[in-house]
Each structure stands twice: as C-alpha cells, then as structure tokens.
C-alpha cells in the first residue's frame with residue numbers, strides 16, 4: 732500500500748534520515764509506515780507489489 736501525502740505519520744525506519752520525504756509505503760504485515768526512500772524501494776515497486784519490512 733502506498734500513500735503520497737501521509738504527512739502526519741512517523742517513519743519507523745531506525746535509520747530514517749528523510750523526514751521530509753513524501754512517498755510512503757506500508758508494511759503488509761505489521762502495518763507500519765515507512766518512507767519509500769528509507770526502505771530503498773522505488774515508488775513504482777511499492778505500487779506494484781506488497782512491501783514487507785519483517
């Protein structure tokens with residue numbers, strides 16, 4: 732699941748350095764949100780498939 736304007740959320744990537752990134756992807760398992768850039772997934776990929784952080 733992808734969201735482009737999920738601006739109120741908190742990226743749970745431990746190494747998040749992109750607090751202003753605007754593209755988000757949700758883990759299908761734990762339902763937490765990450766910046767696409769923080770988990771190194773392209774927006775295209777995030778749209779096409781499912782993302783699992785764990």
Ligand SMILES: [Zn+2]
Pocket residue numbers: 742743744747748749750752765766769
């Ligand atoms: Zn982040």
Ligand SMILES: [Zn+2]
Pocket residue numbers: 758759760761762763783784785
């Ligand atoms: Zn997860």
